[in-house]
Amino acid sequence: MPGINLTRDEARERAQLITVDSYEVDLDLTRGSEVFGSTTTVKFGAKPGSSTFIDAITAAVHSVTLNGRTLDPGAVSDGVRIQLPGLAEQNELTVVADAPYMNTGEGLHRFVDPVDNEVYLYTQFEVPDSRRMFAVFEQPDLKATFTFTVTAPSHWDVVSNSPTPVPVETSRDPDGGARSVWAFAPTPRLSSYVTALIAGPYQSVRSEVTSSDGRVVPLGVFARKSLMQYLDAQNIFELTRQGFAFFEAQFGCPYPFEKYDQLFVPEFNAGAMENAGAVTILEGYVFRSKVTEAQVERRAITVLHELAHMWFGDLVTMRWWNDLWLNESFAEYMSHLAAVENTSFTGAWTTFASVEKSWAYKQDQLPTTHPIFAEIKDLQDVEVNFDGITYAKGASVLRQLVAWVGPEQFMAGVREYFAKHSWQNTELQDLMVELEKASGRDLDSWGRQWLETAGVNTLAPELDVDADGTIRTFNIVQTAVPEWPTLRPHRLAVGFYNLDGAGKLQRVHREELDVDGERTEVPALAGLQRPDLVLVNDDDLAYAKVRLDPASLATATGHLRDFAGSLPRTLVWNSAWDAARDGEAPARGYVELVLANVAAETDSSVILVQLRQLATTLNFYVAEEYREATAVAAADRLWELASDVPGGSDAQLQFVKAFALHARTDAELSAVAGLLDGTVELSGLTVDQDLRWELVASLVAGGRMGQDGIDAELAKDNTASGQNAAALAKAAIPTPEAKAAAWDSIVVKGELSNALQGSAVAGFMRVLDRTLLEPYAEKYFEAVPGIVESRTHALAQQIVVGLYPALLTTQETVDRTDGFIAALPPASAALRRMMLENRDGVARALRARDTDAAAGPDAAGARR
Secondary structure (H helix, E strand, O other): OOOOOOEHHHHHHHHHHEEEEEEEEEEEOOOOOOEEEEEEEEEEEEOOOOOEEEEOOOOEEEEEEEOOEEEOHHHHEOOOEEEEOOOOOEEEEEEEEEEEOEOOOOEEEEEEOOOOOOEEEEEEOOOOOHHHOOOEOOOOOOOEEEEEEEEEEOOOEEEEOOOOOOOEEEOOOOOOOOEEEEEOOOOOOEOHHHOOEEEEOOEEEEEEEEOOOOOEEEEEEEEOHHHHHHOOHHHHHHHHHHHHHHHHHHHOOOOOOOOEEEEEEOOOOOOEEOOOOEEEEEHHHOOOOOOOHHHHHHHHHHHHHHHHHOOEOOOEEEOOHHHHHHHHHHHHHHHHHHHHHHOOOOOHHHHHHHHHHHHHHHHHOOOOOOOOOOOOOEHHHHHOOOOOHHHHHHHHHHHHHHHHHOHHHHHHHHHHHHHHHOOOEEOHHHHHHHHHHHHOOOOHHHHHHHHOOOOOOEEEEEEEEOOOOEEEEEEEEEEOOOOOOOOOOEEEEEEEEEEOOOOOEEEEEEEEEEEOOOEEEOHHHOOOEOOOEEEEEEOOOOOOEEOOOHHHHHHHHHOHHHEOOHHHHHHHHHHHHHHHHOOOOOHHHHHHHHHHHHHHOOOHHHHHHHHHHHHHHHHHHOOHHHHHHHHHHHHHHHHHHHHHOOOOOHHHHHHHHHHHHHOOOHHHHHHHHHHHHOOOOOOOOOOOHHHHHHHHHHHHHOOOOOHHHHHHHHHHOOOHHHHHHHHHHHHOOOOHHHHHHHHHHHHHHOOOOHHHHHHHHHHHOOOOOHHHHHHHHHHHHHHHHHHHHHOOHHHHHHHHHHOOOOOOOOHHHHHHHHHHHHOOOOOOHHHHHHHHHHHHHHHHHHHHHHHHHHOOOOHHHHHO
């Protein structure tokens, strides 16, 4: 659509022409299910005689009035932008329009609860979607105040950035329903992407927190009526209070808004969104069934992440989207720090190493990797940059920066940054200046090497040991890949570990130092006895892949379960995964390492990641001639583990879910069926509704249940969660007819909401017989350009990534992808990037399979 992709040059030019004072936005949410009324009045200054445009994605524009002059909507509006010619020094613009409700998780999303048929609305504006609700200069550096007035059904609750006013009842709607008007007070100066509207018969729990400046800040936690019985509001309030206390102390700045609401909303595309004072959160974090401890921890990190954004992102906001990484990385780093230092989630750095860093390392080895400080030329660039570099590598490097300048110095610089730039827009250099002043470190060179180059370094120890085991010399060797040859400075620790009398690997020495260049000598370690295991990057301060020397590798693989601490064990897990994924070690060896040691793992997030990586290995990295037998054996082992671990434990739940995912033989599927119908029991295991759906999906994919069984289960659970689970199961039916119907629903008709489409995509790709996918490989390449052209970014990305024929792991798939990429026009940068990443997954899998095949039948013993 012309004009939908705002460029940085356009934004820069517009920011030089205008300054925005205020918006008054009047919304009518009582006009049916397709559109809502949107009237926007904007007051702004401009260079007299200049022209510009305002963004407004509309269903219809009824009138445009600029400084009392009526403009022809047909002449100035194209449904995306409204041209504004002949500006004065001070301007007032009024746009009267109809805007469309969305079902994509973008703009103003509309959802109907199947339980009670109530309508629920919420907004999601990041990156460029406030323009889907009202006319706006859609760029982060044009801050303004926002005054929202909303007409809605009287029984609704309406929430925005300002405190919710008392509604005033007005005339009834055409169907006779009571209507009320909510007139919100103006907000502080905000970027439009952090404004918000959440409306519907949401229910809430209320509390409060006392800010560091003595203000009593109202707190609210909201959810749909049908989920309130599951809402653990007191846990959310506790985390919020802990976050308030920690962040206000660290930042030296009171919470900047009048109230703090957290709203769990349906069909949300991300984890949460940092709308100022009105955070929206994925309602999957309202747990209606037993979940893993990893999910509970992830919710806590999410709550703290969004709260950190109230300062870093909302109070002080990036000038343009090239600093998105800093916005997200800062919140990610601070959320983990707060969790460790001021909540019960004291193992969050282990989770960070296991979850976030593994994501970062994966992203940083793709052909599309980019510097943390990326060049963002337009909105398409930023939409595909919500990735492992922006979040996970950025946060990892930020943690390295803290180690480099010192924790106290880092926070001193941050406090000065907030003091100088509150309610303004900034760039990276504004923060770096304050950190340099606080630490005395010159960060120019550091910034160039870490922020302006891509790729991940590898660090390995190099020891010279004499006959009695005394270390003569100890060096750390740093390498880089040819594509990204930068060797970077690292602040890290080297840990020495020995087996104690109880058979536990205990750290006996730690040496912290700066590493730089190809080889760094560590003279402080000379003269010490060689330990059983040397761990470079102990405590995980640095961002780098780590390799173990042969003796340490032997100790680690033989005693992985014997580490006394979870973090060093996780670093060894990561090293083993890197080696398998990089094709340096046979995949079946990694499978055996996981199955032999995961039951001894104490950290829920580490178990989650290892089981996820086990699935990837079984699906993609095990050589084709060994894949089926290895998958069957792995499922059998997972069933044994589920039976052997303590009943009712977190590990048992995770092993049962993993078993259901991999079950394929008659015996395995009979065990799944037995769990579902109650004829098979595992001590302590509760087969609740969400677990039932996972068992149903397993049976459907295995050919043991059809549509009648899915319908019967949905009749017991006709909720939003149940409908999503049923959509997955339906698309997983292993018949050509079912796959054709799913393809037609997802690709051809394209009428599913974001949540239902995501479920259907997952079900379509869930196959034991991969020949079911073969007819769709070429159809995929034929359909993708039209999908990207006609659908919003969120829905298109689900299809481009989710339906890519990666399970047809052949050179033919790589070659067809190469041909597709070569034919793309220059304007298709976002699609090119997604396809390059798709291709890399298959190419990497083929390399890993070659390594696994070369190891022969006994590869599984390689890492025992």
